[in-house]
Amino acid sequence: MLLFLLDVLGTAVFAISGVLLAGKLRMDPFGVLVLGVVTAVGGGTMRDMALDNGPVFWVQDPTALIVAMITCLLTLLLVRKPRRLPKWILPVLDAIGLAVFVGIGVNKAFAAGSGVLVAVCMGVITGVGGGIIRDVLAREIPMILRTEVYATACIVGATVHAVAFSLFKLPLPQAMILGMVITLAIRLAAIRWRLKLPAFILE
DSSP: OHHHHHHHHHHHHHHHHHHHHHHHTTOOHHHHHHHHHHHHHHHHHHHHHHHTOSSOHHHHOTHHHHHHHHHHHHHHHHOSOGGGSOTTHHHHHHHHHHHHHHHHHHHHHHHTTOOHHHHHHHHHHHHHHHHHHHHHHTTOOOGGGSSBSSHHHHHHHHHHHHHHHHTSOOOHHHHHHHHHHHHHHHHHHHHHHTOBOOOOOOO
């Protein structure tokens, strides 16, 4: 039940972040729906294709797809002027979705019989995959390719989650919550204090 609720939460907040970005770019309603849905399910789709562990999650159970579509439509109807929203809304929603999806990705990798390293990779892919697709469609440089502390937060949180479960034998729900809290804390700290990684520059 906890995993299901977190999955719904992550799907909803990622869909909202996609819709808000589409609104800032003045997309039409179809563009808004596409951007919101691919943001919500893109990372999980990439993860399931990589694990090759049966049908992609939203094909097997369309709940996430339905949640994403309903969230997009409600946001489209209720948020009439995205440009007037506070600037922190979009990055904070994105951070929440990021933390939730990283935790779900690690869990699903373990459920598929993967080891620690693969579980961490699947957590990161689940967290950043939808955002990558969203940014590419919006013609922006994906956040993980910039100096933002984004993928780093995923890697640290996923590693803590995986190690706590595999090596320290912490029950999976507790390990997941620990990893999610760390991912979210790092990402929010980066947003609050504008922390960035050093850029690689060739003279």
